[in-house]
Amino acid sequence: MSKDRFLSSAVMILTVLLAILNDWIFLLVLLAFTIGGLYEFFYLIKKKGIPIYSYTGIVIGVLIPLSIFFKFQPTKGWELLFILILLLTIFMMQIMRRENVNAIVGISTTLFGVLYVSWLLSFVIKIRFLMPGWDGVKLLGFIIIVTKCGDIGALLIGSSFGKYPLLPRISPNKTIEGSAGSFIFSALSALLFQDFIPEIFGLSALQIALAGVVFGGIGQLGDLSESLIKRDCNVKDSGKMLPALGGVLDTIDSVLFTAPVFYFFASSILRSV
Numbered sequence: 001m002s003k004d005r006f007l008s009s010a011v012m013i014l015t016v017l018l019a020i021l022n023d024w025i026f027l028l029v030l031l032a033f034t035i036g037g038l039y040e041f042f043y044l045i046k047k048k049g050i051p052i053y054s055y056t057g058i059v060i061g062v063l064i065p066l067s068i069f070f071k072f073q074p075t076k077g078w079e080l081l082f083i084l085i086l087l088l089t090i091f092m093m094q095i096m097r098r099e100n101v102n103a104i105v106g107i108s109t110t111l112f113g114v115l116y117v118s119w120l121l122s123f124v125i126k127i128r129f130l131m132p133g134w135d136g137v138k139l140l141g142f143i144i145i146v147t148k149c150g151d152i153g154a155l156l157i158g159s160s161f162g163k164y165p166l167l168p169r170i171s172p173n174k175t176i177e178g179s180a181g182s183f184i185f186s187a188l189s190a191l192l193f194q195d196f197i198p199e200i201f202g203l204s205a206l207q208i209a210l211a212g213v214v215f216g217g218i219g220q221l222g223d224l225s226e227s228l229i230k231r232d233c234n235v236k237d238s239g240k241m242l243p244a245l246g247g248v249l250d251t252i253d254s255v256l257f258t259a260p261v262f263y264f265f266a267s268s269i270l271r272s273v
Contacts, residue, residue: 157181186216
């Protein structure tokens with residue numbers, strides 16, 4: 001690992017740690033990731049010549065995590081309200097345009113960007129407040145540690161022992177050995193931090209290790225999905241906002257998939273106890 005990458009990683013870990021421990025820092029960091037991720041996504045799409053509504057998408061994208069954090073719930077399916085507002089707004093904006101070339105693609109891509117970045121990332125807030133006090137903090141810490149340790153395992157094992165490509169048409173640098181390393185690191189980190197899972201969940205060490213493997217695999221799927229987007233846009237990194245780490249999307253891509261699944265996994269267990 002290079003010096004720049006190590007320093008950037010250390011700063012990122014410290015920032016995330018402070019964010020998990022303090023609600024207001026947590027909100028600010030999450031909003032920064034949301035805005036940065038949306039900006040990068042829309043920038044990539046613009047390079048393909050698709051007429052998207054990036055600023056409208058970013059504004060609506062910010063409202064989603066804000067509404068969850070401040071518990072704005074006017075209806076049962078309240079999250080869909082912002083998606084509906086976004087859809088109506090960009091339809092109106094498209095109607096006012098003189099050109100209708102790629103109108104459907106532009107509208108669909110803008111909506112997808114908000115769902116992919118903002119809505120999926122907002123599940124981090126739901127996990128944080130799924131249980132009161134430190135239990136919610138530990139749940140969030142658990143899934144972030146398991147997910148990012150999987151990323152680290154893939155990088156370390158893949159760069160050291162990787163020989164056989166995993167999916168070269170999507171990501172030529174990812175290897176089968178790196179994927180195996182990701183599974184192993186996720187399982188080991190789940191066991192090391194099993195005390196972060198409240199006793200009320202009633203999970204054994206074996207079940208927690210298996211959960212680590214599952215969420216490690218889901219994290220890899222998130223990473224590959226973002227690689228597919230970058231491949232389609234013909235870029236290596238989603239951006240350069242984070243020195244030596246690439247872009248914001250490169251940093252949060254695995255969490256975008258693990259956070260929603262972990263939320264439904266944890267909430268289903270809590271409903272059954």
